[in-house]
Amino acid sequence: MRLPDALGTGLVFIREEEVTVGLSGAAVHRLLDADGVPVAYAKAAGPQVPDLQDELRAEADRLVWLHGRGVAVPELLAFDVIDGTAWLLTRAVAGTPASGPWPAGDRDAVVVQLAECLHTLHAVDRTGCPFDRSLPVALEHAASRTEAGMVDRSWRERGADDRPATTLLGELTAAVEQFGPDDLVVSHGDFCLPNVLLRPDGPAALVDLGRAGVADRHSDVADLLRSLRNAELNPQFGESYAQLFLDAYGRDGLSEERLRVHDLVERFFWPVSRQPGPAGPVAP
Structure with missing residues (x-):
């Protein structure tokens, strides 16, 4: 999975690792800094799975609404559809x-x-x-x-x-x-x-x-x-x-x-x- 520059977040990370826990159908990767601490999570769904793209869009909208009500949820960094692939990028939450x-x-x-x-x-x-x-x-x-x-x-x-x-x-x-x-x-x-x-x-x-x-x-x-x-x-x-x-x-x-x-x-x-x-x- 390659994080597009077009997301435009300026996020700095050193390496990534795939997340295999959970039942999400999207591709999920954890982005890590030089100390191995997670800084963000990236989810992606290609054009062959439009229902998953809808789910990522839905998650972006819900993160914004819940964050505005003071609920402890990840900060939305970016959501976009680039070259047919939907991308959701969120800041990592400690816990x-x-x-x-x-x-x-x-x-x-x-x-x-x-x-x-x-x-x-x-x-x-x-x-x-x-x-x-x-x-x-x-x-x-x-x-x-x-x-x-x-x-x-x-x-x-x-x-x-x-x-x-x-x-x-x-x-x-x-x-x-x-x-x-x-x-x-x-x-x-x-x-x-x-x-x-x-x-x-x-x-x-x-x-x-x-x-x-x-x-x-x-x-x-x-x-x-x-x-x-x-x-x-x-x-x-x-x-x-x-x-x-x-x-x-x-x-x-x-x-x-x-x-x-x-x-x-x-x-x-x-x-x-x-x-x-x-x-x-x-x-x-």
């Missing part, structure tokens, strides 16, 4: 991912910090937020992905033996129609362990915000519970920590049925395999 290999004695505190972080985000005034991630809108996006064949493909790639996506989507839509109004808040959109950076001297920072917006609070809670329970990706946590998170966040007002529905909706947004991003090293 340790919540998905890190925490000592056993620290894990309770990590989970409590995650609950506090989510409370803080959900308390942000959503007035004027232009990003709608409510359940009806999420189902519309899920239907578009299903029609394009992306959902069935992603399920096959994960080895899931499921009914066709169209069948499950119909059942989900019917279930959502029985719900009352969403409990709307400013939502991260992918509130999983790697996307929260914990810091000893300040509030937790949030990254990978391409799906942030106004959504039912159950969406973020379901994401975090699923992440804590994922024995393959986060074996240091588990069910007891999921229960601790529910205690710390507050079980009152949470609906098991809404959490279940949000878990099912998320399956429609599993990534599919992509062609590699722009080749070659990033040019310092």
Whole structure:
């Protein structure tokens, strides 16, 4: 991946390394200074993946809006489409991912910090937020992905033996129609362990915000519970920590049925395999 001079940021870095943690379909590189300290992150999506280009554009817009509301998010350095490739460049944020290999004695505190972080985000005034991630809108996006064949493909790639996506989507839509109004808040959109950076001297920072917006609070809670329970990706946590998170966040007002529905909706947004991003090293 070669960082175009046309981005015009004047960013100084010495070397880069590919980021392989996470499920982003975009090519992601960490840009480092002479001491090996990250100074920025670059994401790129070529013209062969227009949906990923839209996601990078969406993340740029959301970073600006959230930063203006005082939320701890990366500073947007640049977004542009150059020679058909979309580029997103953000300043690195200090902090340790919540998905890190925490000592056993620290894990309770990590989970409590995650609950506090989510409370803080959900308390942000959503007035004027232009990003709608409510359940009806999420189902519309899920239907578009299903029609394009992306959902069935992603399920096959994960080895899931499921009914066709169209069948499950119909059942989900019917279930959502029985719900009352969403409990709307400013939502991260992918509130999983790697996307929260914990810091000893300040509030937790949030990254990978391409799906942030106004959504039912159950969406973020379901994401975090699923992440804590994922024995393959986060074996240091588990069910007891999921229960601790529910205690710390507050079980009152949470609906098991809404959490279940949000878990099912998320399956429609599993990534599919992509062609590699722009080749070659990033040019310092």
